[in-house]
Amino acid sequence: MGYIIRRILIAIPTLFIVVTIAFVMIRVAPGDPAEARLGDYATKEAVEALQEEMGLNVPIWLQYLRFLKGLLQGNFGRSILNGKPISNDLKTAIPYSLELMFTGIVFGVLLGIPLGIYTALRRNALPDYMGRAFSLIGLSFPSFYLGILLLLVFAIKLHLFPVVGGGDLHNLGDNLSHLFLPAFTLGLIMTAYITRVTRSSILEVLNEDYVRTARSKGLRERIVIYKHVLKNALLPVTSLVGVYSIVLIGGSIMVEIVFSRPGVGKMMIGAMKQRDYTTLQAVVAVYASFVVILNLLTDLIYGVIDPRIKRGR
Amino acid sequence: MLRVSKLTLFVGILVVMMFGLIAQPVLGKDQVLKIALDAADLNVIHPHFANNTQDRAVVHLIFNGLVRYKTGDISEFEPDLAKSWEVSKDGTVWTFHLRHGVMVHPWNGHPGYELTSEDVVYSLRGSADPAQSAWSGEYAGMTFKAVDRYTVKITLEKPVSPSLFLPKVADYAGGLITPKKAAEDLGEDFRIHPVGTGPFIFKKYTPMSKVVVVRNEKYFRGAPKLAGVEVLYMPDMSSRKFGLQSKELDVIEGPPSQPWVEEMKALPGVKVDVFGPGEGAVLHFNMTKKPFDDIRVRRATCYALTRDEVVTTIGKDVADPMYSMVPPVLAGGLTREELVERGQQDGKDYLYATDRKKAKELLAKAGFPDGFSTDIYMSERGEYLLPIQNVVAQLGRCGIDVKLHIVDHATYHHNMRADMNSIDLYNCWRPTADVFLTHFYLSDSGVVTGESPVTNFSHIGQVDANGDGTIDSVDDLIKAARKELDAAKQAELWKEAQLKAQDWAVSYATHIKKFTFARRDYVDWGYELRSTLILSPQINELTTISK
Numbered sequence: 032m033g034y035i036i037r038r039i040l041i042a043i044p045t046l047f048i049v050v051t052i053a054f055v056m057i058r059v060a061p062g063d064p065a066e067a068r069l070g071d072y073a074t075k076e077a078v079e080a081l082q083e084e085m086g087l088n089v090p091i092w093l094q095y096l097r098f099l100k101g102l103l104q105g106n107f108g109r110s111i112l113n114g115k116p117i118s119n120d121l122k123t124a125i126p127y128s129l130e131l132m133f134t135g136i137v138f139g140v141l142l143g144i145p146l147g148i149y150t151a152l153r154r155n156a157l158p159d160y161m162g163r164a165f166s167l168i169g170l171s172f173p174s175f176y177l178g179i180l181l182l183l184v185f186a187i188k189l190h191l192f193p194v195v196g197g198g199d200l201h202n203l204g205d206n207l208s209h210l211f212l213p214a215f216t217l218g219l220i221m222t223a224y225i226t227r228v229t230r231s232s233i234l235e236v237l238n239e240d241y242v243r244t245a246r247s248k249g250l251r252e253r254i255v256i257y258k259h260v261l262k263n264a265l266l267p268v269t270s271l272v273g274v275y276s277i278v279l280i281g282g283s284i285m286v287e288i289v290f291s292r293p294g295v296g297k298m299m300i301g302a303m304k305q306r307d308y309t310t311l312q313a314v315v316a317v318y319a320s321f322v323v324i325l326n327l328l329t330d331l332i333y334g335v336i337d338p339r340i341k342r343g344r
Numbered sequence: 345m346l347r348v349s350k351l352t353l354f355v356g357i358l359v360v361m362m363f364g365l366i367a368q369p370v371l372g373k374d375q376v377l378k379i380a381l382d383a384a385d386l387n388v389i390h391p392h393f394a395n396n397t398q399d400r401a402v403v404h405l406i407f408n409g410l411v412r413y414k415t416g417d418i419s420e421f422e423p424d425l426a427k428s429w430e431v432s433k434d435g436t437v438w439t440f441h442l443r444h445g446v447m448v449h450p451w452n453g454h455p456g457y458e459l460t461s462e463d464v465v466y467s468l469r470g471s472a473d474p475a476q477s478a479w480s481g482e483y484a485g486m487t488f489k490a491v492d493r494y495t496v497k498i499t500l501e502k503p504v505s506p507s508l509f510l511p512k513v514a515d516y517a518g519g520l521i522t523p524k525k526a527a528e529d530l531g532e533d534f535r536i537h538p539v540g541t542g543p544f545i546f547k548k549y550t551p552m553s554k555v556v557v558v559r560n561e562k563y564f565r566g567a568p569k570l571a572g573v574e575v576l577y578m579p580d581m582s583s584r585k586f587g588l589q590s591k592e593l594d595v596i597e598g599p600p601s602q603p604w605v606e607e608m609k610a611l612p613g614v615k616v617d618v619f620g621p622g623e624g625a626v627l628h629f630n631m632t633k634k635p636f637d638d639i640r641v642r643r644a645t646c647y648a649l650t651r652d653e654v655v656t657t658i659g660k661d662v663a664d665p666m667y668s669m670v671p672p673v674l675a676g677g678l679t680r681e682e683l684v685e686r687g688q689q690d691g692k693d694y695l696y697a698t699d700r701k702k703a704k705e706l707l708a709k710a711g712f713p714d715g716f717s718t719d720i721y722m723s724e725r726g727e728y729l730l731p732i733q734n735v736v737a738q739l740g741r742c743g744i745d746v747k748l749h750i751v752d753h754a755t756y757h758h759n760m761r762a763d764m765n766s767i768d769l770y771n772c773w774r775p776t777a778d779v780f781l782t783h784f785y786l787s788d789s790g791v792v793t794g795e796s797p798v799t800n801f802s803h804i805g806q807v808d809a810n811g812d813g814t815i816d817s818v819d820d821l822i823k824a825a826r827k828e829l830d831a832a833k834q835a836e837l838w839k840e841a842q843l844k845a846q847d848w849a850v851s852y853a854t855h856i857k858k859f860t861f862a863r864r865d866y867v868d869w870g871y872e873l874r875s876t877l878i879l880s881p882q883i884n885e886l887t888t889i890s891k
Contacts, residue, residue, distance in 0.1 A: 060754070066761075069395070069478040075796055077474035077481075113388040114535055120551040175580075182586050194586045195380070195576065195593060196553060288384075291578040291587075293552035300579060301384025301552065306754050 038330050042323045046316075049323075050102065053315035054095055057308050063087075064111050064306045085111045098312060107313035112305055117313045120298060125317065127197045128294035130206075131213055132283050132321075136276050138218020139225050144268065146222065147229020152256070154234065162226060169223020174282040178216040178289040185212055197292040213290040217279055224275040225268065232264040239263070266337055273329025277322050375571035377867065377889055379595040380578040380587055381880065385552045390535040391520035392470060392477040397597075400878040402555050402575050406449070407522070407540035409515035410440050410464065410496070415882055416871040418621060419673065421510050425459065425521060425541065426496075435503025435829050440464070440513070442494040447562040448523040449545040451530065451537070456562070459541055461490035463523045468498070470527070471518030479518035486512075505829050507675050511775045516877050543568045543885045552577065568885040569870075585862075588614060594867050594889060597880065598860040600727055602659020608862040615865050618661055620875035622858040623771040624671050625654075625731055628784070628801035628851045631809060632793075633766045635716055639811050642849035644706035645767075646696035648742040649735060654854045657734040662860055666853040667695065668842045669780055673875065675831065676777030676838030686843060694846040703742045715743020718766045722748055723756035727857060732769050735854070760801060763792045768801040771857060775877060777838040781822045785845055788819075802850040809848035818844050866890050 065081040082088045086097065101108050107117035150162030186194045198209030236242060237260060245255045284296030291297070295317055302310035383398035391403045412424035423429075426440040442461060450456040465488045470476040472483035485501035498513070513519045526539035538546050543565070544557035558572040576593070578584050581604075587593035589611065598604045598616075608616045629636040629645065636642055651665040668678040683694040707715060722732050729750065736746045746767070751759065760768050774780045782798070783789055787805025789798035794806070809816035818841040825837035845851065859879055870886025 063758075069393075074474055074481040077478065080475055113386075113393075114532060115551075123551045123553075179582050179586075182583070187586055187589050190590070193592055194583060194590045195378075195578070288580045289583055291380075291553075291576070291580065291583050293550060297384050297552045297579070301577075304384060304579075304753075305387065 034334055035331060038327050042327050046319055046323050049319035050099075050312065050316045051095075053312055053319075054098055057311050058091060058094075060306070064308055087111075098309075102316060107316075108309045110302075110307055110310045112307045112310070117310050120310070121295070121313060121317060124293060124295045124298045126200055127292050128283060128287065128296060130210060131217065131286065131292065131294060132276070132279060134210055134214035135217030135221055135279055135283065136272070138214055139221025139275070139279070140272060142218065143222040143225025144229050144265070147226040147268075148233060148256075148261070150226065151230040151233035151237070159230075162230070166223045166226045166230075169220050170227070172220065173285070174216055174220055175285040175289045177219060178213065178286050181212050181216055182289070195291055197290075197294065209290075209292070213286045213292060216286050216289075217282055220282060221275060221279055224278070225272060228271045229264070229268050232267050233260060236260050236264040266333075269336055270329055270333050273325060273332075276325050276329075280318060280321055280325070375569070375889055376574060377570050377572075377595065377883060377887065378574045378576060378587075378593045379880070379883070380576040380584045380593045380597065382579060382581070382584070382597045382599070383577045384579045385577050386549070386555060386575075388535050389538045389546075389549075389555070391522060391538070391540075392479065392518055393535070395478055395517070397879045398575075398577060401880045402557070403520060403538065404515065404542070404878045404882060405544040405557050405573055405575075406538050406542045406546055407515065407520035408446075408542050409519040409521060410442075410513040411510055411519075412515040413877060415884060415886075416869070416873045416876060418875045418877055421514060424515055425464070426513075431506070431509075435505075436500045438498045438500070438509065438513075439491070440496045440498070442496065443564055444494060446541050446564045447560075448526060448541055449539050449560060451526050451539045454526070454529065457523075457525065459521070459523060460493045461496045462493075463525075464488075464496045464521055465490045466524035466527070467521040468496075468513070468518075470522060477518055482512055482518055502827060503829055504826065505831055505834050507831055507834065508776055508778055508826065516775065544573055544883075547572070563885055565885050569888045570883070573883050588862060588864065591864060595861055595863040595881065598862055600658065600662045600857045600860055602662055605659065605661045605860055611862075613865050614862050615867075617861045617863065617873050617881060618858050619861075619873050619881075620856075620858055621671060621673050621773055621877070622664075622856040622875075623727075623773050624666050624669075624780075624853060624856045625769060625771045626666075626669060626784070626851050626853045627735065628768040628770060629849065630763065630766050630768065630801060631803050631807045631850065632763065635710065635712065635718075636766055637807070638710045639809065639849060640706045640710040641712070641716075643696070644703040644710070644742065645739065645744060646849050646852045647699045647703035647706065648744060649696075649738050649852060649854070650698040651854055653738060654731050654734050658730055658855060658857065661858075663855045663857050666856040668846060668853050669784055669851060670777040670838060670842060671856055674777050674780075676781075676825070676835045676842075678839055678842055682839070683843075683846070686839075690843075692847050694843055696846075696849070696852065700742050707743065712743070715745060717745035717747065719747045719749060720765045720767050721751050721756055721759040722769065723753045724750050725753050727771055728756070728769055731854060735769070760799075761791050761797070763801075765801070769854075770799060770801065772799075773877075773879070777835070778822070778826055781818070781825075781838060781841055784851070785818050785841060786822055787817055804845060804848070804850045809850055816844075816848060 065078050069077055109116055146162055150159045153159045182194055185191045192212050193209055196209060198206040200206055242259055245259045287294040287296035288300055295314055299314040302314060381398045381401060387399050388394055389399055389402045391407050394400050394403045408424045410426040411421045414420040414422050425442055425446055427443045429440045431438050446459040448456045448459050468488045472480055474480040487499045489497045491497050523539060527534050530537055536549055543560055543563045545560050547558045548556045554574050554576040556574050559568045561567045584596040588596045605616050608614055629642045631637050655663045655665050667680050667683050670677040672679045687694045722728055736748055739746055784799055785804050788795040789800035790803045790806045791797050791801055794800060805817035805819050808814060821837050821841035825834050828834040828837060861881055866889055868888045869881055873881055876882050
């Protein structure tokens with residue numbers, strides 16, 4: 032329990048620093064959102080009135096305090112571009128982003144770990160070379176490019192999946208049909224990472240003395256692999272899955288754009304294009320929370336798998 | 345080990361089957377038109393604040409004006425909510441007679457009601473209020489009165505010509521009529537739940553995804569043939585193209601790019617619409633910055649350029665050369681032929697046909713025999729970058745070395761308005777010659793230093809433009825044109841203002857960039873699409889899908 036509390040206490044200042052940096056950087060960028068919202072026809076009085084309405088006429092420290100107060104109350108405020116409550120948009124967007132990231136990770140783990148094991152156990156044979164080549168390609172492909180390729184093949188040529196949108200979250204079939212290709216895009220990149228890490232981790236463990244001892248005791252190869260190799264090799268894989276999942280969050284932004292999914296990434300790009308300060312702050316805070324929570328979960332899972340971590344050894 | 349490989353195979357097949365079997369093909373309903381725009385989300389769909397393409401595309405489905413631009417052709421006005429109108433002899437009182445039986449859309453359980461003069465007056469007063477409208481300046485000095493249930497009287501402080509007045513009450517921006525009861529009932533929510541009288545009724549907005557509207561069975565021009573329209577927000581060009589190919593989308597917005605037009609034309613079952621009015625691109629020379637304070641340098645810069653080369657760079661299908669500040673499609677615009685003819689009459693060169701020898705001579709006379717170098721900040725967007733790169737290359741041939749600093753679009757806007765550039769390239773459309781000239785040539789509109797800064801980047805009217813030691817301005821011509829009621833005389837004043845500015849070489853129009861959309865060939869707009877102020881195709885009661 033102490034371990035969990037310690038991890039949570041470390042996460043809070045991290046989150047605070049990230050949202051503060053986001054707040055400052057967004058305001059340092061040039062461009063007046065009031066002018067942008069009203070356009071060239073607006074009178075000076077109209078621009079000033081809107082600046083007041085948006086709370087942009089007060090000192091930046093006061094804007095920051097208001098922002099923090101709202102954040103602590105779970106209130107992200109309203110979009111300065113259209114006055115819509117940001118929380119409403121986030122409620123719509125977060126499920127689309129979470130399901131994409133989660134499914135991408137699941138794809139990556141389900142495909143990457145078996146593939147890593149398979150290639151490691153066939154070191155320097157054809158499957159190993161193929162696995163390594165696949166992994167290299169996966170690591171080299173930008174997510175948006177891979178997404179476009181998959182769309183071209185599976186949606187345009189084979190007509191297996193739809194192209195547009197994120198589907199209806201309340202309609203399982205519709206939702207899954209829209210989810211498969213974007214999640215598979217992220218999953219393939221994740222698979223490439225995990226395959227490489229799993230393979231090298233297993234190869235390292237295979238050279239350990241206790242594996243040699245197990246084999247010399249006459250244990251069957253399957254028992255050696257499952258009981259002695261996998262158990263130890265998968266420990267570093269667990270923590271690296273956490274790290275790569277954070278990379279995947281970044282990749283998910285471009286995937287949401289390519290597949291026009293109404294997620295947080297698309298929300299962020301729209302806010303950036305239109306200098307929507309308040310929405311951008313909220314989105315950065317959400318992404319920072321994703322990263323912090325993922326880190327926290329990784330630490331906790333790692334602690335469960337390897338109790339030595341919890342004991343601080 | 346064999347089991348491991350089997351496990352991989354099994355898991356893979358299982359996952360694909362899970363998605364593949366449960367997945368259902370998503371087929372659009374046949375009579376719902378799906379149009380995808382190049383935007384991540386809508387901004388606001390209150391007509392008096394909607395000022396970009398993604399918002400206007402929705403607003404136009406829902407609202408009407410007292411009059412309207414002829415569908416597909418902005419050169420004419422025709423009745424809309426008003427069946428007729430007249431103007432007093434002194435040009436200060438406009439009286440509009442409303443159609444009977446125009447029904448306001450139902451909203452939130454309210455069944456809707458008949459639109460009357462009370463709604464029109466409420467809406468126009470809102471348009472004139474800076475707190476309720478982005479276009480309040482356009483309605484300054486107007487008073488609105490409901491004479492009876494179907495008659496609205498608008499009184500102006502000063503008379504203006506029909507070509508300047510009618511756009512204010514047309515189906516564009518502040519002229520779109522917001523029904524009183526619905527606007528008051530919905531309050532702030534009206535911005536994202538619009539209620540109007542147009543061919544389609546707002547149904548649903550899904551953030552970052554789409555707006556859905558459905559057929560208005562009680563539309564006064566007759567129920568639309570489409571069951572509804574879905575306006576989707578898709579910022580990725582490839583996704584829009586794939587959506588069109590897979591027929592999940594019926595219409596998509598394209599970039600103003602020749603290769604894109606050609607790519608779309610090559611797709612089976614796809615048609616391309618390239619339409620106006622387009623956005624005029626003009627180079628503005630900042631006369632407060634050296635060496636552009638010297639008329640010889642500005643003229644040399646003009647002579648160093650070839651419009652055709654800029655147009656070829658952008659693409660012959662998507663751009664046309666433009667020769668002065670106001671595009672020739674508008675009253676007061678100048679064509680190439682007019683500039684040549686007027687130049688011959690006045691013994692001046694208004695056209696600045698390419699003459700690099702002359703450009704170098706002028707530079708030498710101005711003290712720059714080896715040319716000079718200058719820095720400009722430019723937007724990263726293709727519609728700016730492509731032409732400016734060509735301009736820079738052309739100027740380089742005459743020794744004018746322009747160092748281009750590429751910045752994001754918002755920074756570019758900020759830097760221009762902070763008067764940081766020596767040359768500004770600005771793409772835009774304005775509905776009348778008066779707005780064009782007021783924004784770009786009126787002294788009050790000078791960026792930073794003007795009384796009410798807009799986009800006068802050259803500072804014409806604030807500085808000595810022709811080198812005679814006095815301040816040169818076209819303010820009097822712009823203001824006189826505004827008061828002129830005779831259309832021909834008014835157009836002549838606008839042309840005079842531009843000819844003076846051309847003579848002083850304060851700016852150099854390069855091209856007009858058109859708008860590009862692709863559609864499946866089963867979509868019929870129901871009218872000829874030549875130009876539209878909403879910058880995307882108008883979808884109305886005549887539009888059909890015949891799959």
